[in-house]
Each structure stands twice: as structure tokens, then as C-alpha cells.
Amino acid sequence: MNTDLTKRQRLRFFLINCSAFAIIFLLLGVITITLLNQSAYSQTDESLVRMSRDTKTIDLEIKRYEQKNPFLFQRSGDNQPMNNRFNTQIILWSKDGQILNKDSLGAKFTPINDLTLNTEHIDKVHAFSLKNQDSETLNFHSYLIKASSLDNQVAYVQFITNTNPIQSSLENFKMILIIGLIVFWLLSIGLSYYLSKYNMKPVLKSWRKQQEFVENASHELRTPLTIIQNNLEYLFTKPNDKVIDQADSIAxxxxxxxxxxxxxxxxxxxxxxxxxxxxxxxxxxxxxEFITKLTQPFIEMAELGDKSFYVLSNEELMVNFDVKKIHQVIVILLDNALKYTKAGDSITVSSIKQGNFWQLTIQNTGPSIDPENLPYLFDRFYRQDDARSKETGGYGLGLAIAQQIVKDHAGSIKVENIKPQGVKFSVKIPLD
Structure with a gap:
């Protein structure tokens, strides 16, 4: 394959993998941060809403203001304070926007000294920020309701919670998440490089097989075409000859x-x-019945060549297969057996049931195959002995075709040498 084309294809695979990992990590980060932002404040907001509906807590804060006793506690039946949230404060507002319970708030009032009444967010959770004396930004969530009683100066009740700890935790988590995603994306670049190299292997293998196939096919086609062309050109040089005179060239x-x-x-x-x-x-x-009819012509050919031919097929099996295709497979194997055996050799065909498979075995006592060549015997255009294959008219495609047909039947085919000499082909086809 062209080197530049290979590099471009590999670079394309690399960029695709890098982009895919980047998109995945980006979506993971966005989704995680979005869900975290939505859920981080939900518990705080729900707590503010619950407090706004707790009349005992509101009444307690109003009594503190009216009695000017910030240490007043109203306890429930189990003698526990009704509200002990450290970051949550209750603000009592007058109609003119004055904070009434400054004294009961004590030191808690200092951070919210600049807080003003905003009646646009009644019965809604509202986020706002304030600056403290050190110019630090303080973040709050607030829930404002109208006071239910008109007998006192309290017109509005506001519940506020400092959300700085939550926001700080969120910022830290976001930073850790972003750093983690970047680190893993950098690692994915190395993985993408490996994957691009790995993905190119089947492409290169397929291209090499295609190139080899084309080269071998071209070579096999070139020889007979050259012979035919030469014979025809020769016939043109003998325009007055009769057909019988050029019978050899025509044949x-x-x-x-x-x-x-x-x-x-x-x-x-x-x-x-x-x-x-x-x-x-x-x-x-x-x-x-199938084996008996198929092998009859080969038995006759073996007898003409002074070879022994045995058929061991006494077991009646009903198998589901393509008759023409399996016929082609057996003919290829028997044809090879006849070609590569000499007078005095024997050929044996056996048909048996093995588990859920029909096993067909064709073996001969001719020359064994070089063990180094056995793994390549089913490769296309592969011939152990080119000179001998040309004598027998072979192209090295028969066994490749046989293997493909058997695979299409979800079966298997293998070859092995037998002792003292000979070759055995075994074909397995599922019974159904």
C-alpha cells in the first residue's frame, strides 16, 4: 500500500479516536457538573421551604424579638430545639424594610448588615451575594414570606442560609473533575495512537491479501492467454493450411x-x-446414498490407475446441506487424492456421525505434506510444488474454495499427515 496513503489513513484513525475520547470526556464533565449544580443546593432550598412552614420556629423568633431575649428556646416534646441550623438565619422585616431582630441575631447580623428587603421574591427561593467588611463575597439562598399575624410590627419573615461552603466544595470538585478529565484525555491520546495502529492492521492485511490475489490471478491468467494468442498468431501465418494441419495448435x-x-x-x-x-x-x-453416487466415477478412475479405492459409509445419516456445494468440496478433495497418488497407493473415504456433526474423511497413502506447508495449504494460489501443480493443471484455488464452502455451512475442514505416509482431510458439517 502507498506509504503516504497509509500514514494519512492512520492519522485519520488517530484524530477520530482522539475526537471521540474528547467528546466523551467533555459530555461526562458537562453532565456531571450540571447534575451536581442542580442537586447541590436542592437540600438547602428544601430546608428553607420547610422552615418557612414551621410556625413554631417563626413564632419563637418573633417572641425573641418581642421579649428581647435572644437566648429564648422553645423545645419540643423531646426537649430538643426546633431549629439549630448554624448557617440558617431568620430575619424579621417591618413594612418599611427595617430589620427588627438585629439584637437577637447578634454577631450573625454583621455579615448581612447591607441586606435590603426585596419583595419581588416572595414565596420563592432566591440567591444573592453580599460583601463583608473584608470585601469578601458571601453567597446566600433566601426564602421570603409574609407574616401571618398582623398584631405585631413583623410584616415579612426571611430565611437565609450561607452557601459559601457548598459553593467552595463545588469549585473544588469542578477543579478536580476538570484536572482528572484532562489527565485521562492525555492518556487517551496514547491509547488513540495505539488504536490507530491496531485498526490499520486488518486494513493492511486485507490490502496485502487483495494485492497478492490480484497478482496471482494475473499470473495464472497471463499464461493461458499468451498460449492462445501465440497459437492464433501462428495460424494467421498459415492461411492455406487445413484444420487438420493445425489440429495440435487448435487443441x-x-x-x-x-x-x-x-x-x-x-x-x-x-x-x-x-x-x-x-x-x-x-x-x-x-x-x-450421496457418497455412493459421488464416489462411483472416482472408483473407476482409481482402478484405471491401479489404485485402491475404499468407501466406508454404512451409517445412514440425514444431514441438511447444499448438495451442489458439498459435492464440489468432495470432488476437490478426491481429485487431489487421485492427482497426488501413484499406482499401488490407496484412497479411503469414510462417513460417520460425530456428536452433532457429520464427519467426512478422505485420506490417501501418497506422499505426505511438508509440515511447514500445512498451515498454508488452504491459502489462495498456494501450491506446495509449482512444477507438479502445473503438470496436474492446478491453480491452488481448490482447497481455498473447499474451505470457504465448509465455513459457509458453519463447519470445519482440516488436513494432517498420517503415518507412515499419506494425507488425511477431515470435513465436519452440522447435522442441521
């Missing part, structure tokens, strides 16, 4: 044309399987 061209047809058919099968366009037409089939 050779026809033979190469057949090879081309077979090759293009195999390539089309592989291309369809790669694009998931290979359709299976499964039907219940009796394996014994």
Missing part, C-alpha cells in the same frame, strides 16, 4: 480456454464468498 488453444473458464469460475466463487453473496440451498440429504 492446445481449446485446452487453455477450458483452463481459463475453470479458473474464472473459481475466482468468481471466491469473490462471491468474500462479499457474502454465496447463497446456499440446503436440503435434507441421505449421506450414504
Amino acid at each position: 492446445q488453444s481449446l485446452n487453455e480456454a477450458r483452463r481459463l473458464k475453470s479458473l474464472t469460475s473459481d475466482l468468481l466463487t471466491l469473490a462471491r464468498s468474500d462479499t457474502n453473496e454465496l447463497t446456499l440451498f440446503k436440503e435434507p440429504t441421505t449421506t450414504h
Whole structure:
């Protein structure tokens, strides 16, 4: 693959991963902070509303003002103060906006010395800020109600709570959250670099396989096309010859044309399987009858080559598979067995039930396969012996096609050497 194109694609993957992590962390931060802001003050605001509905607490504060006794406590049945919230203060307002209970507030009045009455927020939670003597900003939440009794000078009652501790905790949490998100995003950059490299592996592997496939297909197509072209050009140099005179050249061209047809058919099968366009037409089939009919022509060919052919298929099994496709698989395996065995060798086909699978085994006593070549035997265009494959007319596509068909049936195929010599192919197809 073009190096610049590879770098650009990898950079694209890297930027996509970085952006994805950044968006995720950003959304996480925004959602967390939003929910925290909404919930952090909810308990404080609910407490202010509850206090505004507690008539005993309000009456107690009014009595403190009227009796000028800031240490007056009204206790409930369990002798506990009705209100002991340290940050919460109750302000009694006159009609003209004067704070009536300054004395009972004592030192608590100093921070709210500049507080003014604002009747626009009656029966609503309201946030406001004040400056203290040191010019520090104090934040409060407030709830203002009208006094229920008209017998005294109290016109409004205001409940205020200092929210500086809550705001300080929120700011600290936000800072920690932001720092944490930034640190993890920086770590995600390294992860994105690794992922971009990892994501390129299947792309490069697929590209290499495609390039290898195209190169091998071009090579296989070039040879028969060259032979046909040379023969046709030669025929043009003999315009007066009869067909019988050039029978060898014509026969050779026809033979190469057949090879081309077979090759293009195999390539089309592989291309369809790669694009998931290979359709299976499964039907219940009796394996014994299927194997018996399929192997009959091969038994005759083996006899002509002075080879022994055995069929071990006495067990009647009903298996659901595509007859034409599995027929193609077995023909490929039997054809290989006949090609790579000599006179005196034997070929054995066995059909048995193994668990929930139909196992078909085709083995021969011909030459074993080099153990180093076994892992590559099902690769496309792979041939252990190029010279021998050309003699037998092989392209190295048969086993690749067989493997693909078996996989499409959710089965498996494997090859192994047998002792003292020989090769065994095992195919497993699910019974249903």
C-alpha cells in the first residue's frame, strides 16, 4: 500500500479516536457538573421551604424579638430545639424594610448588615451575594414570606442560609473533575495512537491479501492467454493450411480456454464468498446414498490407475446441506487424492456421525505434506510444488474454495499427515 496513503489513513484513525475520547470526556464533565449544580443546593432550598412552614420556629423568633431575649428556646416534646441550623438565619422585616431582630441575631447580623428587603421574591427561593467588611463575597439562598399575624410590627419573615461552603466544595470538585478529565484525555491520546495502529492492521492485511490475489490471478491468467494468442498468431501465418494441419495448435488453444473458464469460475466463487453473496440451498440429504453416487466415477478412475479405492459409509445419516456445494468440496478433495497418488497407493473415504456433526474423511497413502506447508495449504494460489501443480493443471484455488464452502455451512475442514505416509482431510458439517 502507498506509504503516504497509509500514514494519512492512520492519522485519520488517530484524530477520530482522539475526537471521540474528547467528546466523551467533555459530555461526562458537562453532565456531571450540571447534575451536581442542580442537586447541590436542592437540600438547602428544601430546608428553607420547610422552615418557612414551621410556625413554631417563626413564632419563637418573633417572641425573641418581642421579649428581647435572644437566648429564648422553645423545645419540643423531646426537649430538643426546633431549629439549630448554624448557617440558617431568620430575619424579621417591618413594612418599611427595617430589620427588627438585629439584637437577637447578634454577631450573625454583621455579615448581612447591607441586606435590603426585596419583595419581588416572595414565596420563592432566591440567591444573592453580599460583601463583608473584608470585601469578601458571601453567597446566600433566601426564602421570603409574609407574616401571618398582623398584631405585631413583623410584616415579612426571611430565611437565609450561607452557601459559601457548598459553593467552595463545588469549585473544588469542578477543579478536580476538570484536572482528572484532562489527565485521562492525555492518556487517551496514547491509547488513540495505539488504536490507530491496531485498526490499520486488518486494513493492511486485507490490502496485502487483495494485492497478492490480484497478482496471482494475473499470473495464472497471463499464461493461458499468451498460449492462445501465440497459437492464433501462428495460424494467421498459415492461411492455406487445413484444420487438420493445425489440429495440435487448435487443441492446445481449446485446452487453455477450458483452463481459463475453470479458473474464472473459481475466482468468481471466491469473490462471491468474500462479499457474502454465496447463497446456499440446503436440503435434507441421505449421506450414504450421496457418497455412493459421488464416489462411483472416482472408483473407476482409481482402478484405471491401479489404485485402491475404499468407501466406508454404512451409517445412514440425514444431514441438511447444499448438495451442489458439498459435492464440489468432495470432488476437490478426491481429485487431489487421485492427482497426488501413484499406482499401488490407496484412497479411503469414510462417513460417520460425530456428536452433532457429520464427519467426512478422505485420506490417501501418497506422499505426505511438508509440515511447514500445512498451515498454508488452504491459502489462495498456494501450491506446495509449482512444477507438479502445473503438470496436474492446478491453480491452488481448490482447497481455498473447499474451505470457504465448509465455513459457509458453519463447519470445519482440516488436513494432517498420517503415518507412515499419506494425507488425511477431515470435513465436519452440522447435522442441521
